[in-house]
Amino acid sequence: MDLIIFDPNIAKKEIAYYLTKQNTYGLPLDNRKTYSKSDWIIWTSTLAENDDDFHAIADLVYKYADETPSRVPMSDWYETTDARRVGFKARSVVGGYFMKVLEQKLQSQSSK
Numbered sequence: 326m327d328l329i330i331f332d333p334n335i336a337k338k339e340i341a342y343y344l345t346k347q348n349t350y351g352l353p354l355d356n357r358k359t360y361s362k363s364d365w366i367i368w369t370s371t372l373a374e375n376d377d378d379f380h381a382i383a384d385l386v387y388k389y390a391d392e393t394p395s396r397v398p399m400s401d402w403y404e405t406t407d408a409r410r411v412g413f414k415a416r417s418v419v420g421g422y423f424m425k426v427l428e429q430k431l432q433s434q435s436s437k
Contacts, residue, residue, distance in 0.1 A: 364421030
């Protein structure tokens with residue numbers, strides 16, 4: 326199912342650019358700071374045309390969760406340089422982690 330939410334050419338250009346801007350624990354939210362939002366990273370990675378690019382972006386959220394020194398329920402707002410929680414913890418926005426699953430489900434339904 327193609328929802329045509331983003332022009333594929335723009336999405337491809339954005340993903341290529343984002344792949345050059347990643348830090349150890351993920352893609353910064355903007356160029357003024359090094360923090361990010363894990364749900365935003367997953368949503369963004371779902372724009373990738375191929376699994377390699379998807380994983381190159383999304384897998385760093387797992388790395389953050391696995392290596393963060395912040396021992397609180399999963400934070401969606403964290404530093405991409407040292408994996409430390411910036412603010413939020415245990416918020417419902419992490420439902421966005423399932424965006425790729427939703428995309429795959431929609432794709433499989435549209436091919437029936």
